[in-house]
Amino acid sequence: MLVITIWPIFALICLGYVLFCIGFPSESFWAAAERLNYFVLFPALLVSSLAEAPVYDPAVLRLGAAAIVTILLGAAAVALFRRIRPMPARRYGPVLQGVVRFNTYLGLSILAVLAGSEGIERAAIYLAVSVPLVNVLAILALSGGEASRHPLDLLRTVLTNPLILACLMGGGLALAGIGLPLGTGDFLSLLGQASLPLGLLCVGAALRPVSLRRDVVALLGTGAARLLAMPALATAVAVGLGLSGVEALVLVVFSAVPTAPSAYVLTRQLNGDASFMAGIVTSQTIAVIATLPLLLLVGPFG
Numbered sequence: 210m211l212v213i214t215i216w217p218i219f220a221l222i223c224l225g226y227v228l229f230c231i232g233f234p235s236e237s238f239w240a241a242a243e244r245l246n247y248f249v250l251f252p253a254l255l256v257s258s259l260a261e262a263p264v265y266d267p268a269v270l271r272l273g274a275a276a277i278v279t280i281l282l283g284a285a286a287v288a289l290f291r292r293i294r295p296m297p298a299r300r301y302g303p304v305l306q307g308v309v310r311f312n313t314y315l316g317l318s319i320l321a322v323l324a325g326s327e328g329i330e331r332a333a334i335y336l337a338v339s340v341p342l343v344n345v346l347a348i349l350a351l352s353g354g355e356a357s358r359h360p361l362d363l364l365r366t367v368l369t370n371p372l373i374l375a376c377l378m379g380g381g382l383a384l385a386g387i388g389l390p391l392g393t394g395d396f397l398s399l400l401g402q403a404s405l406p407l408g409l410l411c412v413g414a415a416l417r418p419v420s421l422r423r424d425v426v427a428l429l430g431t432g433a434a435r436l437l438a439m440p441a442l443a444t445a446v447a448v449g450l451g452l453s454g455v456e457a458l459v460l461v462v463f464s465a466v467p468t469a470p471s472a473y474v475l476t477r478q479l480n481g482d483a484s485f486m487a488g489i490v491t492s493q494t495i496a497v498i499a500t501l502p503l504l505l506l507v508g509p510f511g
Contacts, residue, residue: 218318219498221406225413239414246407247471251313252375254401258333259379260389272331272456273338279443279464280339283309284346287434302351302481306472307431307489308439310343313372314408315494316466319501321405323462324455331459337376339463341367347472351479412494415470420488427485428492435493436500440465465504467493 229239263269287305296304313336320328344367367373382388389397421428443464447457468490476486 214322215319215502218315218322218409221318221409222315222413222416222494225410226416227413228410229414229416239411242407243411243415246314246404246411248371250400250404250407252371253397254317254329254404255333255336255372255375256379256382257389257394257397257401258329259337259376260382260387260394262330262334262379262383264334264380264383268452268456269331269334271450271452272334272459275443275446275450275452275456275460276335276338276463277342278450279439279446279460280309280342280346282442282446283434283439286438298351298353299481300485302347302479303472303476303486303489304427304431305350306343306347306476306486307468307493308434309346310468310472311339311463312412312466312469312494313340314405314412315497316463318405318409319462319466320459323505324458327455328459331455332463333376333379335459335463336372337380340370340372340376344370344373347475348479351476351481412470415473416491416494417487418491420484420491424485424488428488431489432493432496435468436465436496440504461504465497465501467497 228234229236284305287301287308291301291304317329317332320332324331345363348363348366388394440461443461444457447453447460452460470490473483473486473490475481477483
């Protein structure tokens with residue numbers, strides 16, 4: 210039953226890949242669609258979801274804490290592995306992102322199917338905490354720590370991220386109890402409805418199977434850490450902090466989905482190993498079709 214419920218999500222990813230391969234509507238379309246989603250549609254979804262979120266609910270606060278703990282423990286494990294197996298920053302950055310970053314479109318789409326509007330609402334809380342954190346960790350890893358010596362530049366990079374700005378805006382409205390008056394909530398909700406299907410199509414269009422030909426062992430190891438170890442860690446954190454139901458579902462789903470395609474863009478911008486990063490994104494997106502249904506069946510969601 211679970212596979213039947215979530216297969217349309219993966220079908221959209223496959224459709225995006227097929228459309229890209231046949232050149233429809235055009236190669237330039239996908240870059241423009243990704244930008245539209247990243248700067249307009251997806252931020253609208255985050256603001257509309259966060260503005261009405263129960264930010265003072267103790268369960269929601271525990272979800273935010275659990276998100277931070279899970280990501281930091283995952284990052285610490287990767288840092289420890291680097292001490293055992295040294296690697297340059299251009300290689301370390303993709304590995305770290307392959308373990309702690311998450312595909313927001315896929316995570317939200319799964320939660321929308323499994324938990325409806327409540328799942329989206331709780332997911333917005335998770336993203337408000339996690340998106341700034343994983344971006345800072347990724348920049349520090351790829352820069353070899355150089356970014357930590359220029360904190361203002363790092364802060365400027367983080368605060369110009371449209372997803373972070375949307376989280377700050379939506380969270381501020383929720384904390385103030387203002388909400389979204391005068392029909393703005395409906396307007397943003399309509400924009401947000403387009404973000405998930407378009408995002409999944411763009412995920413498919415970004416797949417690069419040719420990148421799977423090299424670094425096979427590293428791809429397998431990073432994939433196992435992301436798709437198996439991270440959800441196991443999230444499950445342990447959920448149990449330890451007393452999360453259950455939708456909150457636990459959100460934590461485990463975002464820990465079980467593949468890394469974000471945007472990790473490739475950041476890796477390329479900061480002179481990391483972009484080919485390796487593309488392989489991580491592609492291999493994890495393919496493998497999650499098998500791993501995610503199994504993990505959802507045994508997760509702590511009761």
